[in-house]
Amino acid sequence: SALGCLAEIFPEETWVQLGTFGDAFRIAHMTCVALGHSAETCQEVTGQPFERFSKRMAGPIQVDERLCGDLTAAFAKVISSATTLPVAVADKIQSSQQQVGRSFLERSKRCVSAGLDCEAAEVGSSSAPAEAEQWCPGLLDWLHREEGFGPEGYHVICLQPAAPSGRVPRGKIPAWVFRNASGLGAERAALPRPWRSFRAELQRRARLRPSGRWELHPWQLFDIQGKVVEDMRGALGASLLLAFEGGEFQYPAVHLGFRREVGLGRAVTLTTVALRPVAFLVQGALSRKEARTLQKLARPRLNQSQVLQLDPVAGAAQRDPRTSSSTFLPEEDVVVDVLNRSRHLLRVLGRQEGVQVVRYRKGQRYAAHWDYFDPKLFRKQKDVAGRLTHRRNRLATLLFYLSNTSKGGATAFPMAYGASRPLDPEDCEPWLQVPASKGTGLLFYNLHADGRPDVSSNHAGCKVEDGEKWAANIWAWNSKIQEVLDPDFDDEL
Ligand SMILES: O=C(O)CCC(=O)C(=O)O
Numbered sequence: 001s002a003l004g005c006l007a008e009i010f011p012e013e014t015w016v017q018l019g020t021f022g023d024a025f026r027i028a029h030m031t032c033v034a035l036g037h038s039a040e041t042c043q044e045v046t047g048q049p050f051e052r053f054s055k056r057m058a059g060p061i062q063v064d065e066r067l068c069g070d071l072t073a074a075f076a077k078v079i080s081s082a083t084t085l086p087v088a089v090a091d092k093i094q095s096s097q098q099q100v101g102r103s104f105l106e107r108s109k110r111c112v113s114a115g116l117d118c119e120a121a122e123v124g125s126s127s128a129p130a131e132a133e134q135w136c137p138g139l140l141d142w143l144h145r146e147e148g149f150g151p152e153g154y155h156v157i158c159l160q161p162a163a164p165s166g167r168v169p170r171g172k173i174p175a176w177v178f179r180n181a182s183g184l185g186a187e188r189a190a191l192p193r194p195w196r197s198f199r200a201e202l203q204r205r206a207r208l209r210p211s212g213r214w215e216l217h218p219w220q221l222f223d224i225q226g227k228v229v230e231d232m233r234g235a236l237g238a239s240l241l242l243a244f245e246g247g248e249f250q251y252p253a254v255h256l257g258f259r260r261e262v263g264l265g266r267a268v269t270l271t272t273v274a275l276r277p278v279a280f281l282v283q284g285a286l287s288r289k290e291a292r293t294l295q296k297l298a299r300p301r302l303n304q305s306q307v308l309q310l311d312p313v314a315g316a317a318q319r320d321p322r323t324s325s326s327t328f329l330p331e332e333d334v335v336v337d338v339l340n341r342s343r344h345l346l347r348v349l350g351r352q353e354g355v356q357v358v359r360y361r362k363g364q365r366y367a368a369h370w371d372y373f374d375p376k377l378f379r380k381q382k383d384v385a386g387r388l389t390h391r392r393n394r395l396a397t398l399l400f401y402l403s404n405t406s407k408g409g410a411t412a413f414p415m416a417y418g419a420s421r422p423l424d425p426e427d428c429e430p431w432l433q434v435p436a437s438k439g440t441g442l443l444f445y446n447l448h449a450d451g452r453p454d455v456s457s458n459h460a461g462c463k464v465e466d467g468e469k470w471a472a473n474i475w476a477w478n479s480k481i482q483e484v485l486d487p488d489f490d491d492e493l
């Protein structure tokens with residue numbers, strides 16, 4: 001069939017049933033893109049009148065079986081916004097997506113329980129063109145090597161390095177562009193200079209989100225050390241470039257069980273334990289002594305934990321979601337060291353909040369929640385909403401466990417891999433759980449690489465069944481700018 005594996009969930013006649021031409025075109029475009037065709041080809045296909053387009057789609061398009069996971073997700077997203085979709089089709093798509101999610105969840109669970117030995121047997125679906133691997137050694141460590149749940153808004157560019165003579169060649173720079181870090185959809189490109197043209201062509205090629213008038217986070221390029229690449233020399237020097245549409249560096253998940261050593265003056269290891277949300281175990285970033293010190297500093301300062309009040313919803317009496325005690329530590333000595341190390345580890349340019357230590361006693365917990373702030377829920381509070389414009393938000397959560405917790409007390413992700421919101425926000429049992437283990441860190445991203453909130457980052461501090469649990473939160477924002485700006489100036493709000 002023309003759409004290979006996808007025809008199953010998305011029979012061809014439904015193209016017509018989708019109703020509006022707008023939907024059909026968007027789906028067409030996404031399909032085309034997901035199938036790995038160039039932007040030009042897709043433009044050509046989707047620029048056709050609908051009748052002609054549907055004829056084209058009936059042609060022999062080869063679908064790489066391995067792309068099914070991503071494609072299904074892509075379809076699901078477009079389809080969720082289509083208003084006239086037949087219920088049966090919608091159901092079919094949804095259930096197929098849930099199935100993919102469930103199998104990833106099982107793998108993630110195995111991964112967490114294996115701790116640092118988590119190794120993904122099924123890895124390696126994605127490879128890169130030999131030429132690109134030759135140009136950019138280590139390239140595969142920055143691509144997405146799984147069959148689904150790839151990054152949104154993170155792209156990899158590999159430039160042909162300058163000749164060994166160091167002489168910078170004239171003319172366009174040969175390159176490989178890996179949109180959404182996928183090895184399968186790689187495209188050969190020739191990028192012009194100077195820098196402005198280089199950026200413009202890259203934006204077109206990788207279909208990066210254009211920066212609007214009030215945009216605070218234009219997409220940005222980084223080298224693999226997490227340094228911003230701001231000019232032609234920097235780009236040529238780095239050769240391997242990472243593009244983040246949200247403007248901030250994020251560690252790519254690569255594959256479940258992937259281990260990355262980060263040089264921080266000490267051996268720090270990140271092990272990928274989930275792809276959606278992107279989450280890592282962090283080993284070696286906090287010494288046992290520091291864990292003790294943070295706990296000691298916090299103990300006399302603890303207060304009943306707070307959460308930000310949402311806009312009131314008529315008639316909704318809320319149970320207190322957070323029953324622990326906590327405090328932000330004064331920024332001195334060890335606290336400053338830990339914050340500096342965290343900044344280096346995360347490679348985030350934005351603001352970091354202080355170190356917040358949390359203590360849970362037996363029976364205490366933090367019900368499922370998001371660490372990002374949904375601006376729509378703070379509409380009536382201009383001072384809050386006004387700081388959340390232009391995708392400004394909490395990008396990353398780095399949570400260090402300061403104690404071992406023998407029973408309960410894990411951090412759990414109820415909505416991992418697109419699962420729907422749990423009916424009971426405290427029922428940790430079926431969820432992906434990361435056990436609290438002294439000195440270990442858990443890093444997860446609350447935002448996608450393009451800066452949009454990732455709903456899958458929903459998480460809970462499970463009820464402590466025995467003893468006490470201590471942990472330290474460090475939240476990194478994707479912006480330094482804290483000005484209250486008028487949400488009306490943000491096209492997305
Ligand atoms: O205690 C945990 O495991 C999670 C804590 C948390 O999510 C928070 O403090 O925002």
Ligand SMILES: [Fe+2]
Nearest residue numbers: 369370371459
């Ligand atoms: Fe949280």
